Each structure stands twice: as C-alpha cells, then as structure tokens.
Amino acid sequence: MVYVRVAVNVPAVSGEFDYHLPAELEGPVAVGHLVTVPFGNQTVQGVVLEFVPQPAVADTKPVLALVDETPVLTSPQIFLARQLAESTLNPVAAIVSLMIPPGLAQQADTLYSVISDQLSGKEQNTTQKRLLALLKERGPLRGRQIDRHFGPLDWRKAAQWLARGGVLASKPVLPPPTVHPKSIRVAQLAVTPEVAEAAMPELGKTAATLERRQKALRFLIHEPQAVAVSWVYAESGCSLADLQELAERELIVVYETEIFRDPLQKIGNRELGIGKLGEAELVLTPEQEAALIEILRACQPTFDLRPSTAFLLHGVTGSGKTEIYLRAVAETLRRGKQAIILVPEIALTPQTVRRFLARFPGQVGLIHSKLSDGERYDTWRRARAGQLKVIIGARSALFAPLPNIGLIVADECHDHSYYQSEPPFYHAIRAAQLYAQICGAVCVLGSATPPVELKYLALTPGPSPDFGRGESAPTPFTPSPVSGGGGRGVRALSLPNRVVGAQTDGVFSLPPVSIVDMREELKTGNRGIFSRELAESLAETLERGEQAILFLNRRGTATYVFCR
Template sequence: MRDVEKTFPPILTEELKRAVEEVKKSIFSGQPDAYLLFGVTGSGKTEVYLKLIEETVKIGKSAIVLVPEIALTPQTIERFVSRFGNRVAVIHSGLSPGERFDEWRKVKNKEVDVVVGVRSAVFAPFDNLGLIIIDEEHEATYKQSDTRPRYNAKEVAEKRCEIEKAVLVMASATPSLETYYKAIKGDYKLLKLTRRIKASMPEIEVVNMSDELAKGNNSIFSRKLFSYIKENLKKGEQTILFLNRRGYSSFVACRDCGYVPKCPNCDISLTYHFEDKKLVCHYCGYEEPMRETCPKCGSKRIRYMGIGTERVEMDIKKFFPEARVLRMDVDTTRRKGSHEKIFYEFKNGKADILIGTQMISKGFDIPNVTLVGVILADITLNLPDFRSSERTFQLLTQVAGRAGRGEKPGRVVIQTYEDNHYSILTAKEQDYVKFFREEIKYREIFKYPPFAHLMNIVVSGEDEEKVKNASANTYLACQKVINKLQVKSYNKILGPAPAPISKINNRYRWQVIVKSEEREVLEEIAEYVQNMKYPKDIRVAVDIDPLNIM
C-alpha cells in the first residue's frame, strides 16, 4: 500500500446527515438493528460509512467493512486508510498467508479498530464489535459456495450482530430483491439516498444492434458509441468500455461442417485468445493451440463467433491508433499488483480508454470518466438462471454509475439486441423500484426467492451412469424427507437433470433443485442427503439459498 495522505470528514448533505443520525441512535443504544442503505451511484454511501465508523470508534467499539473482491480497489482502501490511518487492517485474497496472518494478529492484539476486507473478514476476531457494513450487498461473491464450509457472509454478519449487539448496515444502489423485499416489509430499516453529491446522473442511451446491422454497420461499435469515443478523445476525457466476457471470441466454428472445438474435460466450448493464439477453457484451464484448418473436415473457413475484451481492445487500437488503451480482466491482472498498476495508470490520466469485465463496474470514482460504453448488454440476460434479469439490471446500473462522477456530465451507451427487455429499459431509466415491481411478479408466480427458499444439490462423478443413478436416489431421498415431515406448505422438487454446465474437469454433473417455503425443511433434507452412502467416486454438494444454479 502506497503512502496515503490523511483526509478529514467533509460537510455532509442533509440526506447523508439524516442517514448517519438514524444509524447512530442504534450504535449508541447497543440495539442490534439492521439497515438497508439504498442510494444511487455516487450518492455518498462511503461518506456515511466513514462517519458511522468514526462514531463507533469514539465509543470504544470496532467496525468491519465488507467489500466484494472486485470492488476492493486501491481507491476504496485509500479512502479508509486516509481517514483512520494505521488503525485499519485490510484482508483480501491477494495477501500471502504471512500477510494475512499479520493483519489477523493486529486485530487480535487490538492494534486496529477497523477491518476492511472481503467475505472472510466477517470473522475478524474483534471482541468489542459495534458495526458491520456490507458494501454492494447484492454481490454474489459474499457467498462461498465452491468449497466447504459454504456460507453467506451476509447471513453470518446478521447473526454476529444479533449475538454481539452490533449494528448491521447493508448498502447498494441495486440491492438484491430479497434484501429490498425484507426492507419494505419492515424486517430491515430502509434509508434512501436519492441524489448524487457532486454531479447529476449520467444520460443513458440504448442502441439496438440489430438496427445497426440492418443499416450496414458490422462493427462491434454502434455509430453513436463510435462518435462519442472519438469526441471524448478530442476533449481529453476518459472512456470506460465494458464487456463481461474475456478473450478474443467466445468460440470458433468451421463454416463448412459446423465443428466447434470443445474442452475435452468440460461441457463447454473453448474461448479463443488472440494474443497467445490459443483456445482456452475458462473452467478447468485446458488449452490447445489454435489451428488454421478444421480438424474434422480440413476446411480453412474458420469463423470467430462472439466477442471478448481482447477483441474490443484490438478493434479500439485499429480504429483509434492514437488512443492510449488499458485492459482489465482476469488475463491482465494475474500478477500481484497488476490490478493496482492498471487502476493508477488510468486514474492518473495515463490512458484514454479502459476496457474491462465486471471488475471495472465498481470502486472506480474517476472524475474525468465521462463516457461508458456497454458493448453487449445481453450476455448475462440469457443465462439459464432465475436471477439473470436481476444480474443484468445490477451490472448495467453499476457500470453506468462510473460516468460523470465529477463536474463534467456523463454519458452512457448500452448496446443490445433486446432493447425492449424490462432489465434494459429500467437500467436506462436508473429506476430500481420499477425494475423490482416487474421482477417480483415473476418471482411470486414461479415461487422463487423471496417467496421460497431454494436448495441446489449437485451430484458429480467421472461415470455418467453412476451420477445419473445417484441423482435419482437423491431425488427419492428428498421426497422421503418431505413425506416424513408431512409438510403442508409449498414444496417442489425439480430434476434430477443434467446441470446447465453438465461436465467440468472430467466430472459429469447432475442436479436436484428443491423449493420450499420453509428453510427448516431444506435443512432437514440437507442433513439426510449428506449422511447418505454414495459410491466412492461420487461427490454431492448441497447449497441452501444458492446465488446461482449453474
């Protein structure tokens, strides 16, 4: 961490003051209240955090700030360190085991009052906890679902605050439907921030790319976005281009026989990476060299389908050779410190255009960014997951919020093939409540959260027939438990069926999904399934309230 100059609290707006005063009452009274701080992008949520931490520390208590991994930028850390100096510990996945131990020891020895970190920081060993803040509470990274123990840091934080009489503040411009639903029902106290502090909201335009094609534009940039990028370069203002897919193209195909190279270990097509001239699996890491001819029919007519950030970078350099371009995705941030390096280069004006995946959608508060271009908004919209509309709205709203955060007005161009979808339309209007009202209707009809709890049981193994049989037995076990409990409320078992990604790392994957209005029913089923005897090579992963069912 570079040297950080100490800063002092600014004068808060009336809206921010009201939010601070409301939460302060709970902190001072020792009431374990839970709040949802619902504020538009750039409304000053971080200033509210800083003031609340200051008040918490004043009465001899400690605070934990949870931040999703992709939002834990150097700029985010700086804001806390500049206010509280060396009384802050930072915990994230980029630390070595030794560095992580050092930060943990500082907490245990009471050398710090504040911990800023990713989901595991919720376990920071304070014995005088007064406040937990969860920034961007809607983010899926707060759930650890790939390894045991599976836990949701939000649930842990809520329980810890209840036990230790601490206050919980969850904050977002785009809260998860479940959290907002609880807030309007009165389970959480709702605080709203409706205005940006220093600037107005950006102007957002939606461009239908089918219309662009019909008018002869085969580029990945609409004419509008292209002209705005050109204009920004002339004015010396910065641009962010967002595409939530890395690589050059999402897959390659033979135009003669239709052959598509797939990963031999996973049920997924290989992504082409131009720089390395390789086809790569983004699930298991398998790679093979790109061939100039089709291995099936020998044709040289190979077509690159779909686009990734690497392709966007190449096209920008081709159309705007004078532009200084940076790219931020998993491929460019593998080395330690590379994320920080790219961030500061862009922040300090050493680049005109930043291209990236969702890691650029948060934590970037750069006044000279006046244009955001969303290259293709439909990527998340068409995933086979009931949260796909919600994720699309959240991602578009968050990335649009990077534009116009200073004195200069901001513009956003969203490119899509589905310009009539309510996720796109409400993101254009920056209207969360309108999106919520539309989406909640579908959730209620189909009994998805918040109207029921879900459990995803994934059965995997190298022998597909064994996996299929084991998942059938799992289904029967779920049915047996429900019958035994004589549950009268809504329950439904879906499957068994192949998972949306039916093979990863040479392991076939089948799933059984259980819906229930009572979480206790799912807990009973989970306990029963986890105690069942399966063949040795079969693995069973049980996830209650999963954040994705892929």
C-alpha cells in the first residue's frame, strides 16, 4: 500500500496527516497534487507533500479523488512552505494556501436547508425568521453564501438553534472549484478557397440569407487561422445558425477552443513603446556596469560563492536600478531559467510591466490581488506550464509555480507592504531570500533607502544566515569598487549617482539638500516652525511663479511634533 502525507486545507488546523492511495490513484497521484480527502466528518482539499514508507497512524483513510491532473506545487515550493511555516509559526496548510490561486482551493462548508416550517412551542427571534425566509426563498445555501447576505451579523447560533428544533438540516459539503479554463467558439475554413468560391451561389434561398453567408465565408477565406465567431458576426452580420449551416455543408468547421485570460492584452504596443527603446541604445554608467557584472557573475553555473547570496542594490532615485534588473533578467532567460520581479504596491506594477513587456514581449505574466480569479488562474497555469518566463507583481507573485527560477528581484525592498499583516503572517523579502536559497537562484534587493538590518548584514562580515536549516558558513568575498565587503548572505552594491536629471559638469546629481539645526534658529530668536532658510526659499519659489510641497512631520494623531 502507498502512503502519502497531506496538508489539509482546514482553517486553524496545523500539522500534516497521512493517508493511503487506493489502487486507481497509485499512478496518477504525485507530490504536489491537489486531492480531496476525508477529515473527521468532512471532505476537504489537501496537497500531497511527500510519500512516506510508513504512516504515523495504523489505520489510515484513503485519498478520495484528484482535483487537478497536474501538480499545483513544485518541489521547491513545498520546501519553501515548510521552511516558511517553521520560521513564521504558521500552519503548513496556511502557507500552501498562498501558493494556490483563488477559486481553485476550496474549504469545507456546511449546507443548510429547511425541513419543517414549524418550531413547536417556541417563538422565533428576528435573526431566525430572516434566516428561514432566506432559505425558503433561495433554497439550500452554504454557510459562506449566508455570510454574504447577513454581513457581520452572527446568524450561526440561530441556525444551530433551528437545527436542534428540527426546522433546519445541515450537512458538511466541499464546494467545487469556482475557476475553470475559458473556452470560446471559433470558426475556420475547412476546404480550399476554390471549393468555397464554387459553393457561393447555393448558400441560401433568399437574397438576405445568401448575402450573409457569402460574407461570412469570404471573411473566413481570407483568415488562415481559426477566428472567434463574434468577429465573424461583426464582419458579416451572420448568426450562429448561418455558421452551423455552412458547417453542415462541410465548408467550415465550428468548434470550442481554450483561451487564456491575460490582463496584459489591454496594454498595446504603442503604449509600451516597443521598438523605440532597445537595450543597445542605453549605455550604462560605470557604477551600473560594475554592479551588473557582479550580478551576472553570480548567475554563472560555476559561480564560486554560495548561489543563494542576495545582493542589496543600494541606488539613489534615478540611478538606473530597473535597467540592471532588465539585463539580469535577460541573462537569466538566456540560460533557460525564469525570473520573478516583486514590486511593493499594485499601483507601481503597470509602469514596471511596461518596461519588461517592451523588452520581453510575450514572456511576461502579471499577478496581483486586483485581477479577476480567472485572470490569476490562467496566469498561474501558464507559469506552471513554463509558458511565461517573467512574473511581475506584488508579494503574491513570489508564489508563482515557475519550474526553474534563476532570479528573484524585490524592488523598493524597504517598503512596509511586503509584510502581510493578516494571517498567515510573513515578510515577502525574507521569503524571497529563502526561496532563492532553495532554488539556487540569485536574489537582488533594490532600494534607495534600504532597511537598516539589510544594510548592516551587507556591510558586516560574518556567517551567512541559513534561515533555520541549522547550517551557517562564512561567505568569502573580495570587495569590488561598487560593493561592500559584507558576508552574512547579503552583498552590497552601490549606485551613488543618477543617470537622469540635472547635469552639472558631466555629472548627474541629486537636488541639493540642506539640514537646518532648529536649536540654532531658536538661539537667534526664531520661534516659528519654519527656519529662515526655508522661509526665504519659499518666498523665492513663489516669486518665480512656481509651487512648493511641504511634508508635515506628523505621526498618527499628533497635531504638532517639534524637537528642541
């Protein structure tokens, strides 16, 4: 008998549980597959984590069915889930749920139905009456469906009371996946153009019918590939009945074909600027060149340092960090691997996507929480199949099932939105470093204002943290002109100069910054909140007809913060 260890998709349940495979599933089920299993009196989903020679319990229950014929998790993802669960004290199943697209993973629910109209000898309260009225109107409903109707109101106590009184019946159910591949109906010419032209005079009995069908057939003659029937309708004014008639005459074929819901189709080539900005047209600064050499060196298969070493790319605003990301991705793809690009905010995603789409057309996928379930599911499937080479998105993009990851980039790595503040709690930057270590990939953390702890790790020699795997090893590294001499698994790369902006004597510089000691202002009699230099600069700005922005040093509910 074959035994498997499964992480069940049950809230607040930690641990892994052993099941046996029935004979019909011994071949199809593999590590990473999504299956249904019995759990208590429920049927729940779970992911196969591993095969075990002996189960932890003597009497195991059988795996019931296979949800998806292709594994939903890769082996590195399973290892990441276990390591992340251990380091963040989350259940493994909670981390696994982050890696499966919404709509595919389902949790067990309870189905409620009315079995009696009367509750003998007892008066119903308002909540119980509302619940009964809802179920009578709409029929049996699952608990989550009732939640959407009642909102924050606690209706479950009323349901339990009605069930004990014999008015309601309840039973556990497992809803089916709510996302599926999308198909459209297409039409295609089935004969040679000469045969189609010969059949034109006999396509209809009336002039209107004949004209519609001729237009439809001529349109398909000029289309070498299958065309969505909606396009045929628009071009010819025909209907489905007309196309079915042409199909019965064996002039065309009409069939269903699967399509991918791609959110990036909305971005056109003109908006991308494809053809206007090529890699060869951009000349890197010496600092960019030196930083890129270090990153590309780490991508080499014969790289003599730890392959999971992370780079802290500390570059001022406008120093060209994105161009380094683009060229590192190009090298990663050239070696047959894939890349993940993380951005902190969904609002930043479009501008990043446009740069990458222009450089890698047809190879980029987008993942974030604002996409529809269908779009996320299709992008996830394409990534799993290796059809996408670059995944861009917020922290959830880290869990895309790319089969051979060679590069993980986290832009603006200081941003607080990389931390997930609701269960399961984790930090995407730590997870990215861990995932790169598991995959043997290069991790690049970019920021103009890196976190203090990352900067410290990059500049302080010492053993590399191994994220709880019980090992640490010194990281030998000879400093380069753009890198710090750090160990501890993070290496510093610096881009101190801008490549765009005001130019002075051939050097692009940041705007001038003045630091004013307000204690000295107080000593000279200035008791206001503005320094004399700021007041004079504001006056000069207004005289030139320009505008100014002042940032208030206000935190929380404090109305005034001032240090004397």
